[in-house]
Amino acid sequence: MGRCLRLLGLACLLGASVQGRAGDDGAEALAGTTFFGYGKAMYVFDDKKGGRPNQNTAGFGGKLGLESGDYRGWRLRAAWYTTQDLGLARDNPRQTDAYMFGLDKRPYSLWGEAQLIYSRGRSRLTLGRQEIQSPLINSYEYRIIPNLFDAYVLSSRELPGTTLTLGYVGQMSGLDGLVSFSDFRSMSQQTYTSLLVDGRGRPDARNGETLDPSTVVGHRGVWMTGVAYEAEHKLQLWHYYGRDTLQTVYADGRFKQPLGRGFTALIDGQAYRVSEVGAFRDYLARHGLNASYGLAGLKGTLAHAPSGLSLALMANRFGGDQRTVTAYGNWGGYPEFVLMPYLYAENDAMSAIARSRLRKATLLLDLGPYGLPEHSLLLGHARMDIDEAILPGADIIANSLIYRARLTPRVSARLHLEARSSAHSRYDNHFLTLGLRYDF
Numbered sequence: 494m495g496r497c498l499r500l501l502g503l504a505c506l507l508g509a510s511v512q513g514r515a516g517d518d519g520a521e522a523l524a525g526t527t528f529f530g531y532g533k534a535m536y537v538f539d540d541k542k543g544g545r546p547n548q549n550t551a552g553f554g555g556k557l558g559l560e561s562g563d564y565r566g567w568r569l570r571a572a573w574y575t576t577q578d579l580g581l582a583r584d585n586p587r588q589t590d591a592y593m594f595g596l597d598k599r600p601y602s603l604w605g606e607a608q609l610i611y612s613r614g615r616s617r618l619t620l621g622r623q624e625i626q627s628p629l630i631n632s633y634e635y636r637i638i639p640n641l642f643d644a645y646v647l648s649s650r651e652l653p654g655t656t657l658t659l660g661y662v663g664q665m666s667g668l669d670g671l672v673s674f675s676d677f678r679s680m681s682q683q684t685y686t687s688l689l690v691d692g693r694g695r696p697d698a699r700n701g702e703t704l705d706p707s708t709v710v711g712h713r714g715v716w717m718t719g720v721a722y723e724a725e726h727k728l729q730l731w732h733y734y735g736r737d738t739l740q741t742v743y744a745d746g747r748f749k750q751p752l753g754r755g756f757t758a759l760i761d762g763q764a765y766r767v768s769e770v771g772a773f774r775d776y777l778a779r780h781g782l783n784a785s786y787g788l789a790g791l792k793g794t795l796a797h798a799p800s801g802l803s804l805a806l807m808a809n810r811f812g813g814d815q816r817t818v819t820a821y822g823n824w825g826g827y828p829e830f831v832l833m834p835y836l837y838a839e840n841d842a843m844s845a846i847a848r849s850r851l852r853k854a855t856l857l858l859d860l861g862p863y864g865l866p867e868h869s870l871l872l873g874h875a876r877m878d879i880d881e882a883i884l885p886g887a888d889i890i891a892n893s894l895i896y897r898a899r900l901t902p903r904v905s906a907r908l909h910l911e912a913r914s915s916a917h918s919r920y921d922n923h924f925l926t927l928g929l930r931y932d933f
Contacts, residue, residue, distance in 0.1 A: 521563075522563060525563060526560065530933060532930070532931045532933075534929045535593065535637060535926065536550070536925075537549075537551075538925045540924065542922055543919070543921060545918070546585065546587045548590050549583065550583075550590035554576040555637065556605065556638075557572065558572030563612075568610045569609060569610070571604065574637075575602035576601060576636070577600045582598070582600075586598040592674075595673075595674045603666065604622065605638065608620060616648065616650070619645070619646045621644075622641055622642070622643050622677070623646065625642050625644065625646065625660075627731060628731055628826050629733050629828065630715065630733065630824045630825060632825060633668075635668065636668060638674075639825075640667030640669050640825035644660055646659075655720065656719075656723075657719070658718065658720075660716070660717040661715070661716055661717070662680055662714055663714040664679055664680065665683045666678070670685070671684060671685045681707045684820065684824070686739075686819065687818055687844035688782070688818045689701030694709070696780055698840060706738055713735060713738060715733055716732075717732075718731065726747060727746060728744075729744065731743040738770065738771070739768070739770065741765055742766050743765040744764055745761065746762055747760070748760045755800075756796070756797050756798075758795055759792075759793070760794075761790075761793075761794070767785065767787070769784035782818055783818070784817065787812040788810065790810075791807065792807035792808075801860065803855075803857040803859070804855070804857075807855075808850070810850050811848060811850075812847070813844060813847030813848060815843065818843045818844060819844040819847060821835060821846055829851070831852065831853045831875055831877070833889065833891075836849075837919065842883045848880040848883065849878060851875065852875065854874050855872065855873045857871045858870045868899070869897050870895075873891070873893040873894075874890075876888070877891070884917070887917040888916070889914070889920050892911070894908075896908040903932050904929070904930070905932070907926075909925065909927075911924055911925075
């Protein structure tokens with residue numbers, strides 16, 4: 494919070510300078526101030542198996558922000574976020590959705606954005622709290638408040654079809670954080686790995702709690718660099734270096750080929766490699782563990798524009814072994830073609846996702862050709878084969894339906910139904926999410 498207040502103070506000094514040295518420009522910047530944000534209502538129902546209590550939760554909130562006009566390339570932007578239950582929350586916290594509110598299942602609010610922005614040409618420098626979109630550090634809004642980051646990010650689109658990104662991310666808040674949703678904490682403290690430890694910091698997959706890496710390495714940030722090219726085809730390469738925690742190299746690409754008669758074929762590939770670095774590497778080595786693993790994925794899509802139909806087949810495979818610590822969905826990034834629920838390590842294994850194989854088929858129907866533009870229906874069938882040597886009897890079959898609709902230029906709706914079945918009751922459940930959003 495101190496860093497954000499310093500940035501706001503700097504912005505105020507800039508504003509005073511504007512008034513003192515360039516009154517007309519300053520008045521123009523003030524007159525150009527705009528408000529933005531969204532309001533959102535959500536309902537989540539999770540029908541859990543194995544004797545676990547069902548979760549039935551309604552949430553309301555959104556964000557309200559303002560952005561100053563331009564003064565010689567400089568702008569100020571701030572936004573306040575909130576998620577509330579309007580008194581509808583259940584008395585039993587176990588009956589409340591795990592991600593609608595804070596870790597304590599209570600509503601919260603925060604200043605999620607506080608930025609000083611400088612733009613020149615097609616390049617922009619953003620300093621302070623902000624939303625970030627990248628493969629592995631991502632705001633990923635799947636409830637009311639997204640993941641948010643305190644960072645310095647420079648992006649440039651000076652080259653045709655190409656975006657270059659360089660950033661340093663110091664802190665994070667949000668639903669993919671380990672120790673807090675409602676407060677900004679260091680990236681090392683928010684690193685969500687599969688490693689369970691006892692009170693003395695020793696691996697304990699049976700009774701341990703998820704390790705807070707900052708207790709081992711201190712409070713560290715992440716350097717983020719990326720290059721993305723998108724025209725007829727697509728290619729991007731990213732590198733994330735978490736000092737004394739984890740580093741990841743990520744790449745994906747898309748090849749697009751028109752086939753005639755309204756058909757188009759798309760081939761997507763992706764891969765990433767995670768490895769432990771610095772003090773975290775040394776800590777794991779002392780316990781005979783590692784955090785070195787990879788993921789590979791392939792996706793093929795056949796789309797027919799006149800009918801609005803698209804059929805896609807996709808697969809992912811994780812590497813690693815029984816001694817591998819993994820970080821699935823770390824810092825809000827879920828770039829995998831096949832998403833799966835978070836799997837918990839059990840017995841003597843360090844991670845349940847190591848060596849897992851994932852497959853999925855989807856059928857997308859764009860309802861635009863039938864008089865409903867910006868409405869779509871997506872049907873999915875996924876199979877998640879978990880390595881029997883690591884987590885026996887936990888294979889998952891998931892059938893899903895997602896309906897998206899733009900009801901007006903400002904109002905959108907989303908309905909998600911999913912039925913999972915597994916011999917392991919932790920991953921056997923049916924759930925529904927319904928969201929209604931108003932953007933302004």
